[in-house]
Amino acid sequence: MAALCVIGTASGASAQGGWDVAVYPVLGWLPLGININVDVPPVDGGGGTGGDREIIDSRFDGAFLGGFTAQKNRFRVEGDFVWAAVGGDRLENPIFSVDADVIYAHGNVGFGVTPELFITGGVRRFAIKYSIDFPNQPDFERKPGLWDPLIGIGWHKLGEKLDLHASFEGGGFGVGADVDLGAGFRFDWKPIPHFGLTGGYNFLYFKASNTLASREFTFKQTLHGPVLGIGFYF
Numbered sequence: 001m002a003a004l005c006v007i008g009t010a011s012g013a014s015a016q017g018g019w020d021v022a023v024y025p026v027l028g029w030l031p032l033g034i035n036i037n038v039d040v041p042p043v044d045g046g047g048g049t050g051g052d053r054e055i056i057d058s059r060f061d062g063a064f065l066g067g068f069t070a071q072k073n074r075f076r077v078e079g080d081f082v083w084a085a086v087g088g089d090r091l092e093n094p095i096f097s098v099d100a101d102v103i104y105a106h107g108n109v110g111f112g113v114t115p116e117l118f119i120t121g122g123v124r125r126f127a128i129k130y131s132i133d134f135p136n137q138p139d140f141e142r143k144p145g146l147w148d149p150l151i152g153i154g155w156h157k158l159g160e161k162l163d164l165h166a167s168f169e170g171g172g173f174g175v176g177a178d179v180d181l182g183a184g185f186r187f188d189w190k191p192i193p194h195f196g197l198t199g200g201y202n203f204l205y206f207k208a209s210n211t212l213a214s215r216e217f218t219f220k221q222t223l224h225g226p227v228l229g230i231g232f233y234f
Contacts, residue, residue: 019072020158020233022188027065027229029084029202039209039218065202065227074112076156078122081105082204084223096134100221103127106182108169110154118154120169123147124180126206130219142217144210146176163188165200177208188231199228 067080087099108122126146133139152169165186172180186200203224210217 019070021068021070022163022234023068023232024080024198024229025066025232027067027198027227029065029082029227030225032225037220039216065229071156071158074115074118076110076112076118076120076154077107078110078120078154079105079107086221086223096132098133099131101129102221102223106150108150108152116155116157118156120150120152120154120167122150122152122169124150124171124176124182126177126180126208128219130217140217142210144208144217144219146172146208148172148176148180148206150180150182152182161190163190172206172208177206179205179207181205184227186227188233190231190233194233196231196233197229198231199226201225202227 064083065080067078069079070077082102082104084102085100086102087097089095089097104124104126106122106124108120110118110120112118124147126144126148128142128144128146130142130144131139132141148171150169150171152167152171154167155165157164165188166184168181168183170179170181172178182202182204184200184202186198188196188198190196201224203222205220205222207218207220209219
């Protein structure tokens with residue numbers, strides 16, 4: 001219902017103001033590369049010995065993306081939402097398992113320095129839930145939430161049947177995450193008016209820390225993989 005409302009609004013705005021609008025209600029993301037690294041502090045009662053530990057056997061439970069773009073002349077607005085459920089097991093001492101739910105919303109505004117090249121600025125909201133299971137010891141859980149300022153660059157070539165997109169953003173700067181990097185490439189194939197298929201490849205890396213009761217929990221996570229979905233264009 002929300003997607004249909006956005007599509008209807010975007011259609012009217014496009015017709016009146018000359019905006020090129022794209023809405024992506026369904027995008028599937030399949031991360032092929034998953035890397036999780038956690039630095040777990042010692043927990044009262046023996047929950048972990050602390051130290052920097054890398055997950056050896058990673059797993060992917062699912063991911064979903066949705067988004068929209070609007071462009072007019074040298075101004076461009078983008079927004080997207082991502083959910084990813086990932087995890088992994090460390091099979092060497094210390095043995096433990098990690099489950100992580102990553103949710104973020106992202107938006108930016110771009111100004112074109114050329115007809116196809118844009119300088120962007122925006123913000124990304126991370127909401128992350130880490131659950132770490134130690135055998136025969138108390139579990140460790142954190143739910144850090146982060147607001148990350150972002151700056152970046154985007155290249156967007158719009159055509160009648162084919163659109164090409166590439167972008168890179170970096171941020172965090174210690175305001176939210178210590179490091180927040182995102183990059184992607186995508187094409188939109190529009191065989192019929194107002195409808196098309198989109199596909200590409202996304203990369204996401206972040207490093208951050210969370211302190212609670214004088215205990216610091218540091219985490220690093222990398223996700224990258226192909227994206228495939230549908231789009232509506234106005």
